[in-house]
Amino acid sequence: MQRRHELSDIEWEFVRPLLPVSLRARKRLDDRTVLNGIVWKFRALGRPLAFTVTDGTTNDCTQSTAVMDAIRVPRPGPGRPRIRPDHVLGDKGYSSRAIHARLRQRGVGHTIPERTDQIRNRLRRGCRGGRPPVFDKQLHEQRNVVERCFNRLKQRRGIATRYDKTAGSYPAAVALASLLMWARR
CATH class of the missing domain: 1.10.10 (Arc Repressor Mutant, subunit A)
Incomplete structure (x- = not known):
């Protein structure tokens, strides 16, 4: 039972x-x-694809490249595992030029909201501030699946x-x- x-x-x-497998003569x-x-x-229930462990004072966004490089999703049947997700959902902590550029370089779609200071600085620069990044609010609402996965791990x-x-x-x-x-x- x-x-x-x-x-x-x-x-x-x-x-x-x-x-x-035990290589010693002693029984396990x-x-x-x-x-x-x-x-x-x-x-x-959530299902993590990859993780990195750091000390408690390290900012999560510094590990985004390491986590993205660690993702390996096996394909059904023969073939190499998938290493590039279709889309990444993130919170405002992951809104940096470096992360956006890395995701664009790899061809990964992403939905990450801009921080208020970034919006303010972009607007202050006027036409030289560039366009705001594309943000799909409905898609971002699905990010709760990620938070639920963290909560299940922390249970x-x-x-x-x-x-x-x-x-x-x-x-x-x-x-x-x-x-x-x-x-x-």
């Missing part, structure tokens, strides 16, 4: 090939029991409070939580 917050058989079959603990303990520790206490302090264990916890979010869909 499967208890709440335990891996189902389908999830276990999804995760089992990703586990390392039951991997499924260990993972059930980790899942219970996190307890908690897992170990991720929200960052119990795992090392540079290796915290990204592993986020990756496992993301993997489980994908598997439960």
Whole structure:
């Protein structure tokens, strides 16, 4: 009988090939029991495509290039994975010339609102201020899916409070939580 917050058989079959093989003579603990303990520790739908982990004082927008480069979406059947999203939705924190230029260079559509200081500076410059970037308000309203994904990740206490302090264990916890979010869909 499967208890709440335990891996189902389908999830276990999804995760089992990703586990390392023990090269020592010592017998390992039951991997499924260990993972059930980790899942219970996190307890908690959005589906993250990529993430980076930084210290708490780093601005999110500085990592946009690293996250965009980390995206790999497998294609059904043979072929290379997709590395370029169709469209990016962002909040005002991602409204910079560098991010807009990078997305345009890669041919990625984007809907990111302008900050009020950018609007004010553009209007102050008059005709030399350029055109405002295209902004689709209805499309931007779909950004709540991104926020809900963050909230689902943060429902897992170990991720929200960052119990795992090392540079290796915290990204592993986020990756496992993301993997489980994908598997439960």
